[in-house]
Amino acid sequence: MTFEDLVGGDDLTPEEEARLRRVHDLLVQAGPPPELPLGLERPGAAPEGAEVLQFPLRRRWAVTALAAAAGVAAAFGIGFLVGHAKTKPETFAAQRVVPMHGSKAGQLAVLRIAARDAVGNWPMQIEVRGLPQQKARNADYELWLTKNGRPVVSCGSFRVHADVTSVRLSVPYHFSEYDGWVVTAQSHGESTPGPVVLTT
């Protein structure tokens, strides 16, 4: 549509018409702004390609209860991010790197933790190698913080689709309250940590 179609102009002064016409031209030149992906609606959220899923209600309750039992006051308002396989690791501004290893040869992971964001979340990226791909659609792996060596707080779940899987997660916890990390293999409906497959 032309400027005249959109704005008219019969009642505008020449100066005002020129001013609005300039804006009209800029809008045409700029084109439409892109729609923000869901993951960018707030700072520090998940990247596109990560599927944002909520735990089933009963499982969220279970995790919350587990956290409460561990004396964790952290809010569980954040969504748990279930990332699906990335084919290659992404650049990530890590401030802390935590190596993890598995019970079988060739199974290892690197957990990278970036600076805490403005609202108190810690962006994390876990790159997992050598874990078997889940055959069952409802099975996944879960990253936990441990206390006295036992997994007590979930940091998110993910599935493995390739030999190397890189997933971004975000948690609001105070890491000083915990003593390590583990990855467990979870079956559908499990509310408690499954078998440990990777540990620090």
Add this chain to the structure above:
Amino acid sequence: MAVALRTIARVESDGDLIVRAAAGDGSAFEDLYRRYSRAVFGLALRRLGDRGKAEEAVQETFASVWRSAGSYKPERGPGGPWLYAVARHAIVDRARRRGEQPVDSYEEQADAEPGPADRAESGWVAWRVHRALEELPAREREVVSLAYWSGLSQSEVAEFLGIPLGTVKTRTRAALQRLADLLEGELE
């Protein structure tokens, strides 16, 4: 017009927000993110040509803003161009670290058409316009989006929104006047 100017006067400047973010003010950082995330995403999409990469570039840009806000000097100029420079650097740097050629890098494709100056100009124009659109009232932004980029006629926009045609024209004009105020002096 007077209403629009009063509205602008109430809004904290980008520079003020950057200074507050440098002091660790998370709400200022969130305000910057709200104002600029779409503009950064648009710039990254234009430069990198891939939504996934652009999304990661947005995250890296704002991480860089948070880390380097202390380097912003208000006496050297307004915050918008500083943010643009940070975003552009983060996007190009990201592409270089990954050994990729930015799709639309005026620094690296100087012989491409349109020329480097045009590319820089178009990126900056889109950046400023998209940023200014964020300041419009939702109903004006909606009308502008539909009128300019949906392919609908004004009558169809009116029908789509369920408002009289005259209201569409009134809102469009009001939006352009507000945008003119917001963009005045920056895109001459």
